[in-house]
Amino acid sequence: MPAFSLDPSQTAWCAELRDLAAERLRPLADKGEPGHVNRPLVAELGRLGLLERLFTSGAFDLCLMRESLAHACTEAETALALQGLGAHPVHAHGTRAQRERWLPRVAEGSAVAAFALSEPGAGSDAAALELRAEGDAAGEGEGESPAAEPDGPARWRLTGEKCWISNAPEADFYTVFARTTPDAGARGVTAFLVPADRPGLTGTGLDMLSPHPIGSLSFDAVPVTADDVLGEPDRGFRVAMGTLNLFRPSVGAFAVGMAQAALDATLAHTAERDAFGGKLRDLQTVAHQVAEMAxxxxxxxxxxxxxxxxxxxxxxxxxxxxxxxxxxxxxxAQYVVDSAVQLHGARALRHGHLLEHLYREVRAPRIYEGASEVQRGIIAKELYATMEAGQ
Known part of the structure; x- marks a missing residue:
């Protein structure tokens, strides 16, 4: 498929998604409480079949979904994306038992997933994470709540913290990355599927600029077994990077959807707004700015x-x-939304205005899933690797 075109069925699907976002998802989003998981919204995404597509579609369809939903309802877009981010490691690397237990619930919107990689001292430098998975061959923890204990004796105990985790502390399960081999960098990390009711796992919500839920997690000797491992022990960094390679382009799609919404609002505003004896669109500086945004x-x-x-x-x-x-x-997207605010003037700064909402939403994607500076480092590393491979 050429990367620069959509076929008629894809174009129609995107239009349908924008309509669904405006008519069925936007009202639910408006009823949600900022900083908390909007479970009715997640459930509606499941009823519409969109969460199921996280596991049956490729990266291109994921990008079309995220871009289209973001145009009319960023909250719905983010709820869908976080379900995918948290559950993709289970889909791609989980055992049959793990997939059968969790993926149907994620797809129907009855279980909320989260991706727990970042830590207070290991955000962009993910290989430096310090959450410890310490051996527990003796199977400590007998006598704890049987409903919350893993199915077998604990092999490891997770101790440490995670921070800036979307959907925490309200998710039903977490994909958690912990250090199983000390001083091994990226090669000593293991991915675990950790249900939220495990003893010793607690969390706190954080009051952030972005309206979706973000929190910290505390692990106090949380028991995990070999049945909780996603992929292979000490190979969890590969699980994390594989997930991010899928979702980073779709973060871009989210940003494009916001940019398009800001551009559309600016076109309408500048075509209608009277200024200096005409319409704003008649001013060359304005017209050129809109052209640059597009x-x-x-x-x-x-x-x-x-x-x-x-x-x-x-x-x-x-x-x-x-x-x-x-x-x-x-x-x-940061540039386009900022330009749209400037062309709208003070009205765009009022609480409840589309652009006031987008202005708050657009800042975080330049940081999460690898800050812009990290992306530049990856690009340079890949360029030099390609050059050296060709020598």
Missing amino acids: LRTEAARLMVYAAATAYDEKAPDVPGRAAMAKLLATET
């Missing part, structure tokens, strides 16, 4: 589509393309 938005969209296509085709340059797509799209 140019950058379309360039970002094409890069996102190209990265998603590369992922679906299992191209060798996925990490670099994914980083480029996330970097360009999130930086572009």
Whole structure:
């Protein structure tokens, strides 16, 4: 599939998604409480079949979903994305028992997932994480609540903290990355599926700029067994990076959806607003600004589509393309939304205005799933690796 075009069925599906977001998801989002999981919204995403598509579609369709939903309802887009981010490691690396227990509930919207990688001292430098998975061959913890204990004797105890975790502390289960081999960098990390009711696991919500739930998690000797491992012991960093390579282009799609919403609002405003004896659109400086917003938005969209296509085709340059797509799209969305606010003037700063909402939403994607500076590092690393491989 060419990365620069959509076929008629894809175009129609995107239009349908935008309508669903505006008519069925937006009212539920408006009833939600900022900073908390909106379970009715998640359940509606399940009823519409959109959460199921997280496990049956490729990266390109994921990007189309995120871009289309973001145009009309960023809360619905984010709820869908967080379900995918938290559950993708289970889908891609989980055992049959893990998948059968959790994925149907995620798909129907009755279980909320979360991806727990970042820590207070290991955000962008994910290989430096310090949450410890300490051996517990003796099977400590007997006599704890049987409903919350793992099925077998604990092999490890998780001790430490996670921070900036979306959907925490209200998720039903967490994909948790912990250090099983000390001083081994990225090679000593294991991914675990940890239900939220495990003894010793607690959390606190954080009051953040973004309206979706973000919190910290505390692990006080939380028991996990070999049945909780996702993938292989000490190979969890590969699980994390594989998940991020899929979701980074789709973060770009989220950003493109916000940029397009800001651009559409600006076109309508500048065409109607009287100023200096005419309409705002008649001022060359305004017209040129709008043209620049459209140019950058379309360039970002094409890069996102190209990265998603590369992922679906299992191209060798996925990490670099994914980083480029996330970097360009999130930086572009920041520029476009900021420009839209400027052209709207003070009205855009009022609480409840579309652009006031987008202005709060657009900042975080430049940080999460790897800050812009991290993306530049990945791009440079891939470029030099490619050069050296060709020598």
